Amino acid sequence: MSREKQIDDADDAAAEREVREVHARFYAAMSALDIHEMMEVWLCAPTAVCVHPGREALVGFARILESWQQIFASAASMSVSAGEELIVIAADAAWVSCVETISITFGEEAISAAARATNIFRRTPEGRWRLIVHHASPIPARAAEEWPDVIN
Amino acid sequence: MSREKQIDDADDAAAEREVREVHARFYAAMSALDIHEMMEVWLCAPTAVCVHPGREALVGFARILESWQQIFASAASMSVSAGEELIVIAADAAWVSCVETISITFGEEAISAAARATNIFRRTPEGRWRLIVHHASPIPARAAEEWPDVIN
Numbered sequence: 001m002s003r004e005k006q007i008d009d010a011d012d013a014a015a016e017r018e019v020r021e022v023h024a025r026f027y028a029a030m031s032a033l034d035i036h037e038m039m040e041v042w043l044c045a046p047t048a049v050c051v052h053p054g055r056e057a058l059v060g061f062a063r064i065l066e067s068w069q070q071i072f073a074s075a076a077s078m079s080v081s082a083g084e085e086l087i088v089i090a091a092d093a094a095w096v097s098c099v100e101t102i103s104i105t106f107g108e109e110a111i112s113a114a115a116r117a118t119n120i121f122r123r124t125p126e127g128r129w130r131l132i133v134h135h136a137s138p139i140p141a142r143a144a145e146e147w148p149d150v151i152n
Numbered sequence: 153m154s155r156e157k158q159i160d161d162a163d164d165a166a167a168e169r170e171v172r173e174v175h176a177r178f179y180a181a182m183s184a185l186d187i188h189e190m191m192e193v194w195l196c197a198p199t200a201v202c203v204h205p206g207r208e209a210l211v212g213f214a215r216i217l218e219s220w221q222q223i224f225a226s227a228a229s230m231s232v233s234a235g236e237e238l239i240v241i242a243a244d245a246a247w248v249s250c251v252e253t254i255s256i257t258f259g260e261e262a263i264s265a266a267a268r269a270t271n272i273f274r275r276t277p278e279g280r281w282r283l284i285v286h287h288a289s290p291i292p293a294r295a296a297e298e299w300p301d302v303i304n
């Protein structure tokens with residue numbers, strides 16, 4: 001293995017750790033209803049895009065932040081965790097494909113759902129990874145017959 | 153403006169043209185039900201991800217190609233066009249956020265729908281841009297009262 005390839009691999013491994021970290025911070029910010037953390041996670045850019053499950057796209061940092069403020073103000077509690085993460089690092093860009101497990105309580109109403117998400121990150125000139133695209137869409141509920149036989 | 157910045161800008165402009173071109177090829181391949189073109193557009197990678205509107209994710213080039221083959225075999229005709237494209241170039245990665253206008257005929261049944269898509273591309277060592285993530289999700293139908301007053 002060439003020295004250059006080794007450096008590339010080491011940089012990718014470090015980048016992957018950092019992307020996993022900011023990805024976890026994004027979901028922790030949701031679960032903590034913490035708007036300041038949410039603001040830290042996103043890249044402040046007019047090209048930032050956020051698609052909440054089943055909704056139209058929000059474009060631009062200001063509009064996206066406003067929507068998280070509205071969600072956090074309405075939700076009594078919220079727990080969102082990411083699983084089945086598939087991460088790709090491409091120099092100063094990276095993306096994570098994952099499955100979100102969502103529980104939200106609005107007043108008396110509790111919602112449980114699953115969503116597929118594509119999250120794209122950029123590395124800033126200061127070396128910080130920030131979210132620039134979050135696209136989530138509902139995963140259809142599985143019919144009973146689609147579950148593996150072992151569950152029956 | 154520095155010479156380096158000028159070169160960066162020129163490279164980005166060329167990259168944007170190339171990404172727009174392969175993006176258009178992706179939608180043209182759908183509308184032509186052309187599996188060979190579809191195969192050319194995608195990056196042959198195990199990390200490729202495709203989410204059709206309202207469906208679960210397909211992971212890996214082989215599985216994705218199989219699904220397009222199934223769609224093309226079932227559809228009598230199909231027209232999908234992309235609009236409202238927002239493009240970001242990040243060196244050898246790029247992504248396009250867009251709205252898809254979809255018309256598909258299966259036998260006697262015709263479906264018209266709109267979807268929001270996030271499409272991520274990578275530039276190969278040979279300098280070709282290839283699709284690595286396609287995530288589409290249905291856009292909710294607008295209620296009559298949500299349309300601008302001018303339409304009434």
